[in-house]
Amino acid sequence: MLMTIGEMMTGVGSAIAGLMVAYAMFQNYFPYDLRKPVKLYIRKITNLVYPYMKITFPEYQGNGFNRNKAFAAIERYLNENSSKQAKHLKANVLDDSQVIVLSMADHEEVTDEFQGIKLWWSSNRVTPQTQSISFYPREDANRYFILNFHKKYRDIITNSYLKHVLEEGKAITVKERQRKLYTNSKGESWSRFTRSNWSHVVFEHPATFDTLAMEPKKKEEIIKDLIRFTEAKDYYAKIGKAWKRGYLLHGPPGTGKSTMIAAMANLLKYDVYDLELTAVKDNTELRKLLIDTSSKAILVIEDIDCSLDLTGQREKKKKEKTEEEKKEEKADPVKAEMKKREENDKNSQVTLSGLLNFIDGLWSAACGAERIIVFTTNYVEKLDPALIRRGRMDKHIELTYCCFEAFKVLAKNYLDLESHQLFATICGLLQETKMTPADVAENLMPKSSEEDEEACLARLIKALEEAKAKAEEEVKMKAEEEAKKKVEEEAKAKAEEEEKQKAEKKKDEGEEANGKGVEITGVVKDNGDDAKNSASNANGVKENGDASH
Ligand SMILES: Nc1ncnc2c1ncn2[C@@H]1O[C@H](COP(=O)(O)OP(=O)(O)OP(=O)(O)O)[C@@H](O)[C@H]1O
Numbered sequence: 001m002l003m004t005i006g007e008m009m010t011g012v013g014s015a016i017a018g019l020m021v022a023y024a025m026f027q028n029y030f031p032y033d034l035r036k037p038v039k040l041y042i043r044k045i046t047n048l049v050y051p052y053m054k055i056t057f058p059e060y061q062g063n064g065f066n067r068n069k070a071f072a073a074i075e076r077y078l079n080e081n082s083s084k085q086a087k088h089l090k091a092n093v094l095d096d097s098q099v100i101v102l103s104m105a106d107h108e109e110v111t112d113e114f115q116g117i118k119l120w121w122s123s124n125r126v127t128p129q130t131q132s133i134s135f136y137p138r139e140d141a142n143r144y145f146i147l148n149f150h151k152k153y154r155d156i157i158t159n160s161y162l163k164h165v166l167e168e169g170k171a172i173t174v175k176e177r178q179r180k181l182y183t184n185s186k187g188e189s190w191s192r193f194t195r196s197n198w199s200h201v202v203f204e205h206p207a208t209f210d211t212l213a214m215e216p217k218k219k220e221e222i223i224k225d226l227i228r229f230t231e232a233k234d235y236y237a238k239i240g241k242a243w244k245r246g247y248l249l250h251g252p253p254g255t256g257k258s259t260m261i262a263a264m265a266n267l268l269k270y271d272v273y274d275l276e277l278t279a280v281k282d283n284t285e286l287r288k289l290l291i292d293t294s295s296k297a298i299l300v301i302e303d304i305d306c307s308l309d310l311t312g313q314r315e316k317k318k319k320e321k322t323e324e325e326k327k328e329e330k331a332d333p334v335k336a337e338m339k340k341r342e343e344n345d346k347n348s349q350v351t352l353s354g355l356l357n358f359i360d361g362l363w364s365a366a367c368g369a370e371r372i373i374v375f376t377t378n379y380v381e382k383l384d385p386a387l388i389r390r391g392r393m394d395k396h397i398e399l400t401y402c403c404f405e406a407f408k409v410l411a412k413n414y415l416d417l418e419s420h421q422l423f424a425t426i427c428g429l430l431q432e433t434k435m436t437p438a439d440v441a442e443n444l445m446p447k448s449s450e451e452d453e454e455a456c457l458a459r460l461i462k463a464l465e466e467a468k469a470k471a472e473e474e475v476k477m478k479a480e481e482e483a484k485k486k487v488e489e490e491a492k493a494k495a496e497e498e499e500k501q502k503a504e505k506k507k508d509e510g511e512e513a514n515g516k517g518v519e520i521t522g523v524v525k526d527n528g529d530d531a532k533n534s535a536s537n538a539n540g541v542k543e544n545g546d547a548s549h
């Protein structure tokens, strides 16, 4: 081996020496004026003989520690094409991927075509001649791709083709990567060891829009809205808005709000950040969490009405310290401080304005793009209008009780049934009574291997009939209660009326009595005699007389 390298070096050395001599002769003996045209001529001949050029993409760049992003994207792009062409493939499972990735083995070559132009890609590897031992992969393999193409296509290749390759490669990476479900809630001990404020697990929720039970028209509209959003990068840039969209999902418990979020994530291949607001200490921490999220993500705040006092008056006036507390503080300041901290921890200091800034403030636009924010609530009317106005929550989606169309989706999912004679009965019952998709699903699920579809449908019918009877009973009871209340109110009103009439009657009688006095005194005054008949009556006369004047 040493001999071979030695021989090779000698060969290369003598060739270089020969060339240098030739070049020196050319410089010394060739007239200066002729040198330039000769050089041009040589280049032309070379171009004619070899009109191709190449671009090299090494795996590691710069300081050698950063994996070249272009290399990774090209690798994914070529995998899609090369697995059909190349005869020798490598198979591996990448860290962030769920699938086996087939890639070209080293020194393989594949062809590609772009706008009718033919190109050649080859994968290469050089093993460094080094004695050092390292665990870093770069040390034992310097891989690189070479792209060969005709010189005349240089502009198209460098401007359009490479952009196309990188975009396609990135899209494949996103499609294949393993998605994550992040949470900020405390308690997982391992999250303390990570630098991030989020801890994560692999996101593997199986819900999709196909399995989501809701009106098909509404479902279609939501899917279209989501797809349009992901394709609207340039549009958002044009209108000067951050590339994000807010959805508010509202409806009774068990109507599929959380399921829809999972379906959204699976449709768009986004990560999910499940933000637990009550675990966030203050607005600063909220901002830190936001900075720590990636692009292509759904940020979820569930049950927003329960997580925050949305009247905007989060920081209530601190109550005055009682005498007892003051004494306690003096006696044991450490204990008092601990108690205070505990209180503070209990009352999260995230304010409505903090949350609004989090959603659409300057930071939100600065930290990544292509983000969807989803709020869920059971009580939409409780939310502050500022929070759910368009622009913040762009689309409001109401999830309702199970309709017949939704039932059909569930029947297909749970029982693999497209139609059945009992469907008509169920359709009628669903129109008359309210049942959540969660309850319908629970009734449809076979409880043992012996149970067939009909038994499941019959159970659902029974449950629906029971729910209907219960609802009717409730309506009846409510009506009875109302009738009772009405009777009571009427009786009360009647009693009050009677009382009033009695009081008026009494008053009239009193006035009558007073009136008589007037008459009497009037008589007294008019007549001018017997003025001393009654002292009290005389007084009354005076007053009345004064009043009448
Ligand atoms: N529309 C639906 N389509 C399919 N399955 C559904 C639907 N709604 C509910 N389910 C089923 O019911 C279960 C509960 O639904 P989910 O957790 O999505 O309800 P939710 O609206 O988020 O309720 P909550 O308001 O209590 O959080 C799910 O696991 C799912 O199996």
Ligand SMILES: [Mg+2]
Pocket: 257, 258, 259, 302, 376
């Ligand atoms: Mg939920």
